[in-house]
Amino acid sequence: MMDIIGHIRERRDITREELETLLATKEEETVRQLRKAARETADKAYGKKIFMRGLIEISSYCKNDCLYCGLRRSNRTAVRYRLSDDDIYSCCENGYGLGFRTFVLQGGEDGHFDDERMCRIVSTIRERYPDCAITLSLGERSRESYRALYNAGANRYLLRHETASPEHYALLHPAEMSWQHRMDCLQELKETGYQVGCGFMVGSPYQTFDTLHADLQFIRSFGPQMVGIGPFIPAHDTPFAEMPNGSVETTLRLLAIIRLLLPEVLLPATTALGTLHPQGRELGIQFGANVVMPNLSPLEHRKDYAIYDHKICTGEEAAECRACTEFRIRNIGYETVVDRGDHCSFKGEGL
Numbered sequence: 001m002m003d004i005i006g007h008i009r010e011r012r013d014i015t016r017e018e019l020e021t022l023l024a025t026k027e028e029e030t031v032r033q034l035r036k037a038a039r040e041t042a043d044k045a046y047g048k049k050i051f052m053r054g055l056i057e058i059s060s061y062c063k064n065d066c067l068y069c070g071l072r073r074s075n076r077t078a079v080r081y082r083l084s085d086d087d088i089y090s091c092c093e094n095g096y097g098l099g100f101r102t103f104v105l106q107g108g109e110d111g112h113f114d115d116e117r118m119c120r121i122v123s124t125i126r127e128r129y130p131d132c133a134i135t136l137s138l139g140e141r142s143r144e145s146y147r148a149l150y151n152a153g154a155n156r157y158l159l160r161h162e163t164a165s166p167e168h169y170a171l172l173h174p175a176e177m178s179w180q181h182r183m184d185c186l187q188e189l190k191e192t193g194y195q196v197g198c199g200f201m202v203g204s205p206y207q208t209f210d211t212l213h214a215d216l217q218f219i220r221s222f223g224p225q226m227v228g229i230g231p232f233i234p235a236h237d238t239p240f241a242e243m244p245n246g247s248v249e250t251t252l253r254l255l256a257i258i259r260l261l262l263p264e265v266l267l268p269a270t271t272a273l274g275t276l277h278p279q280g281r282e283l284g285i286q287f288g289a290n291v292v293m294p295n296l297s298p299l300e301h302r303k304d305y306a307i308y309d310h311k312i313c314t315g316e317e318a319a320e321c322r323a324c325t326e327f328r329i330r331n332i333g334y335e336t337v338v339d340r341g342d343h344c345s346f347k348g349e350g351l
């Protein structure tokens, strides 16, 4: 068992059999070794520093119909809102005062946020906060759109690949959505110059060791600067409402494996992980994560950005969420830093 962890570390690769062994084992000592190896690797790259990103959820409208997501267009019971330009700037102002140096603007695929509007928002934030990184998470857009937003001042883009298997992708999405198009978008983002994040849900319906192994192989070959993974959590009024949760334990082991495969990757301990376990985000850090994303969205809309059920941090002001995060991280012996927190390979670039 210990050999497997050593091999993964050395080769920065994992076989299908090694993956299954590590995810299936009931040996606590193996899990302990995996966690230790992942944390040593993270410490070597980033020390005890945990980077904070201020998350601003700009729209709960979405034109897509992903079967797993509470914001899918067919969900008539979802409450829809979108932030105004000024709402977004207020969130940034508040966030900057709380020490955030990265703003993540995330939203459903909402035509209201067309290139003209988004470029105006991004360039305004860029002008007001030259020392901050701007991360976008707005789904699939055209190459021209990605380029325009990059030129307006965005630095990073998060677009989970969701699954590296086209067959699995087709079971999670309606026929009009294409796996190939998603892959093309990721490639275009990379070519445009963004620090790019991909990722997937752990325990999504129809996921297998094979699809997970394909995810890890995709991540290795794509070489993202960020990887977002979190457990699948069913959302009411969606086709997957009655499906079981993803497992916290499997998510933690995969975080550790990803850390070993990509030692310098920016790896968040996600809100979904914190939703399924009261110490989920702390555990995520102990298994190699080095990013947390407290919520800066206006309190009145928090609960309506309902991708899945029982999401945490929907009742807290930005300042509370910030303080809570800091407390939790210190409590386990790590420190939050006021820093853009770029990927090692992008230091000093990207403004």
Ligand code: 5AD
Binding pocket: 068, 069, 070, 160, 162, 199, 200, 201, 230, 231, 232, 233, 234, 235, 272, 307, 308
């Ligand atoms: N449970 C967990 N994660 C989800 N996402 C969407 N729906 C769910 C769900 N029910 C993830 C997807 C998406 C990201 C914004 O949230 O991976 O890319």
Ligand code: FES
Binding pocket: 294, 295, 312, 313, 316, 320, 321, 322, 324, 325
């Ligand atoms: Fe948001 Fe604890 S991190 S309330």
